[in-house]
Amino acid sequence: MKQLYFILTIFVACISYGQSNIKGIVTDGYQPVAGATVSLEIPNYITATDGDGAYLLEDVPAGNHTLTISYIGFKTVTKQLSVTPGKELTVITTLKEDDKALEEVVITGTMKEVSRSDSPIPVEIITPKLFRKNPTASLFEAVGMINGVMPQLNCNVCNTGDIHINGMEGPYTMILIDGMPIVSALSTVYGLSGIPNSIVERIEVVKGPASSLYGSEAMGGLINVITKSPSKAPTVSADYFFTSWGELSADAAVKINAGKASSLLGINYFNYNVKADKNNDNFTDVTQQNRISIFNKWSFERKENRLASIAARYVYEDRWGGEMQWTKQFRGSDSIYGESIYTKRAELIGLYQLPFTEKIFTQFSYNWHNQNSWYGTTPYMATQQVGFLQTYWDKQFGENHTFLLGAALRYTRYDDNTPATASADGTENRPQNTPLPGIFVQDEWTLNDKHKLLGGYRFDYDRNHGGVHSPRVAYKFSPDVQNTFRASFGTGFRVVNLFTEDHAALTGARQVVITESLKPERSYNGNLNYVWKFPAKPFILNLDVTAFYSYFTNKIVGDFDTDPTKIIYANLNGHAISQGISVNTDLQFNFPLKLMAGISYIDVFRIENTLGESQRIQQLHAPKWSGNFIATYSLPNNYSVDVTGNWYGPMRLPIQPNDYRPEYSPWYCTANIQFTKKMDYGLEIYCGFKNIFDFVPRYSLMRPFDPFNKDADNPVSNPNGYTFDTAYNYASLQGRRVFLGMRYNLGI
Template structure:
């Protein structure tokens, strides 16, 4: 709490000192200096391009015809920055005079594969991707549309080193693996803030609708250590949609999951709404989004038990900004998710009357307040407060168990300040310093409510399962130097964490962690960069997502626990890469080769217990006596001859190994293939027609099995899966209704060859965790979308 007070007081001090550090007062006098123009590329006008006065918060956007106007601008020589998705950012100086109009025509060059895209995740500040010493990959809305991704989860398969997987037949608990490491090793951020809690993360990647997201930025490996705990594998930063102009879109789609000879297909229906409004003076903006999804359960092997759960999701959200001066801006974000999912059987019966039922209902409220103030010529101060509340009603039970209901409440918060200072000389050259303070925390309670047993005529009282509180205070300092062809970024982060568990004799764990990082980039040529980096990371021994998910069958119920002497896990990560990109005639292409190596100290591993008389099995998380190594190579190749054709692809070769045998006397990580990759082809022979072909490859992997097909299910068996290639195609056709409004018709197939697991466990005693391979079987879909797109 003391650090929170320091953060708030610092923010107030900086704001009060604005007149000292800023060259402009908060209220900008009217100048009647105006800027008119249009944005084009070749002979085509670019709609909705963003126009910004550099060094201020003044911004506008082109309309649907590519034209714009801006009024009451600051006098003198100003730098105009024009950007649009799929084009290189343009910077050009113009002279603005009071009571006069200036005409400005912007001609943008295509950048169809995002070579020079602006990103924010590398050092918490906007920067051209080619100029960052850390590799940042971006997944944009176009790729979500081409792959018909309803939620965030499926889209993450289309970034190098990332792979989504389903871990439960009953309820669809999923996670993303980055560079071979499990989901909890990756930090999920929303607008660069770590408020995506462990509880929300159990099903969170499938909770978030794709129309909520402007883009996803991915940093692999140690370059993400400045974001704190759980960023050993990397970070996934969800950037939400910003209002830039008056726009709207609405769409509806219908899918049929499991279209094959021996499947009974299930329906998956969704509606998406998006809109934004901007005031005439561009000082106030509002964007809103809505999402509704209803998916029926899917049974792949006709045993009466689902392999994909039923889902009903309603999500609403908004982002509002207010420019408080030419150099100050306040932004507020909010979204609410209400989702109910259920897996098992007897879906028309109450939960406790089914043979197996795994069900959760989430009510998530998330909000964030951010204040940005530009100081001096290039400096920037930011203060933020984010919070997320999760209320979860759950049922994980079998054999009509009335005691399997659960209630979980979780509050996560993050607050802090950040200051970016540009110095003309620091030690040996010009430098940019980024410093900040953060306070993060969470409070979680999980209990089983009491119930009345009519057979025993007995009232059972409620049981407290978890009561955990975690607080982290952190400070970070980073400096970046640019000397001729070399860019060096060095930083350090200090975290002090405290974890209190009231369910374990008031157990308290504290730790102090110093996480250094250094990244280096050498521009061999203008279009050829070498990068290398090192970073330390850590993972605190708290409750993570898999602890709050229960695998249930008629014969066993799996619970996850931390060992009493569990210590924090730490890592040393090294990366090196060669990144070549070029514009040759009409062609653009990029080739990235990236090597990664991570050594885990005191790595977390599971000890599998044996079922007790009630069939309860405890998986205990312990520290392996020796470490573990994760190493490999990520390849990425992107190419485009023009805006009518784009190729994006990536492939990973890797090894994840413990340094001593673990369960089943095996050193290899389970559920981790040594090879996986993706490809995406987009073809637009005409402005109104588009064809997209996509594919995901998953190599063989080891899968533990504890099911009734074994002679001794308690001992389990380690199976090796085959490989999969999940290919899809989507066709879309645009119909122009008015000058600004378009109706789009689309249709396609996912997993055309039905490359899908064919040995699912069956029956009430099945092992629900024995699931692997592509997320969905063959699926047909069609949709309609309307808007000024």
């Protein structure tokens, strides 16, 4: 027995002598990083850093090993280590921020992956890391953190909105999901309202016409929501918060691996069911909402790394706003006013790289949108289906030419209960069926390391309007790594599709009138962009300046002024102009403070020719001055503070004759502050205040006591002839509110 004990002791000692421990600390240069994944290339040697950024890998076999350290938002670090038997190894690692704002790979500008700094088309980016600094329940609100992009509420009762880029209205903004024009016309506002934040990789914004690649509706700019690849997404992620106003937002995603396929399932739920009337007009300040969105994306491993993915999304929303006494039994009645919208929406998106030597891709999408709405006593029942198919060939010719050739077909079927889909005599329903085939070509020519030239052309054919030509040219000059100049010119067009939800939302108070057969709109745009990167010892400064000019013909204009009870639509007899300049700055200090700020000057107006005279009319809801700001300061022990906000100058609003409300809104600012504590293993707790200055518009609804205009014609009680109006709106009626939330990310 003593001999056996001696042999076992010697055996254990030999094993112990052939092993060692690896310990270390992970920081970001200022403070410990908790929850970072630390692993070796051999199985079962994986751990995570604790709250002090420390980790320990025990009983590591002797020899050469590869240590990998990764954390979301930072660049992955790999180190080659030599483990000596019986000797503990200590490793200190500093992670560098994966600065998406500087070298992010973008695809929207040219329909192919290039680094942002190499793209001849200026592309602005918002990442989940950025919009987590001000948690929102939808991407519709989150894109407001981009300078020059304004989520605009158009109705004080139902809170319907659209997204303005450089002051242009929502119909001029195209919204893509993974490069597919899945969101358009009727469903624009819902495209960003129900996407789970947890499945978003980044959002890319191109300002100015992009019809040469994306066709109709990309007149003022486009927003492309890039979803995460299932293979690269966190295993589990979640974000939950609620506010003192009673809003509740829950967002979660999980990754599932199944052989050569991987899946990302995301769910978003938002609920607001607290009636608030802080301005005492007997109307809800914010619509009551109940929304759920489910998203599922699959990607597949294929030979030679060819791409294949498919994704689906379903959205259901029930929202209403109106008099405080309103319940669903009054839906459509003329006794108690309410605006109620039921929405059902389904989407399918796919990408498949053909099994050829050449890089040929096929993309497809389909969406079905059903809306059941009542605006007071005015019903709006609509169904829209959009199918899209696109195939393109990506070819490299030599070292200097990157060529793109493609064909696309979009088919839209639209039906509603308005005159838009009725016969001339109104006796027969005639849904709109709109095929829109197109072909496009693009060549990106690298002249040398400093000069790059891009040319593109697209031809679309509409059976009602004929052929539409959309050329584009762009030039980039980079004399050195610190300076980049870009110049571009492009055209855009929009096929007539007037009856969208943002117009119908106003019909509760105004009648829509079309005075002529509308023609497709055209735009011509020029951009000049300059980027300066200035690295210094105490800080790193990035400056991005863009000047733009857009000229519109056949612009479809809504006349709010001629008759306060109507919106009269017609093609403009004249032209419209959007011009301005925007400046973005990014300042990173050598201590844990980062500042981002932007300012835009935008002048949007139209020149209207009437009876031989020209009249200059300022665009509604387009402030000349606007800006944003973001400040982040990291504190010891994994605490951080984020201050974010937007400010706007006066914007013209729709008023009635002899209106007591001012025609222009005041200067105002909405600011937010958030405090965050990073816990162990990817857990974060955050809280803060939204709208800390408690700004709300002074004026909102006109004659809320008579929403059905039953007494509007009474000259004694209403000498000025005012009518109930919901369109005088420029900011949310929500005041200051507290929020508290939790985030969680588990591994990659």
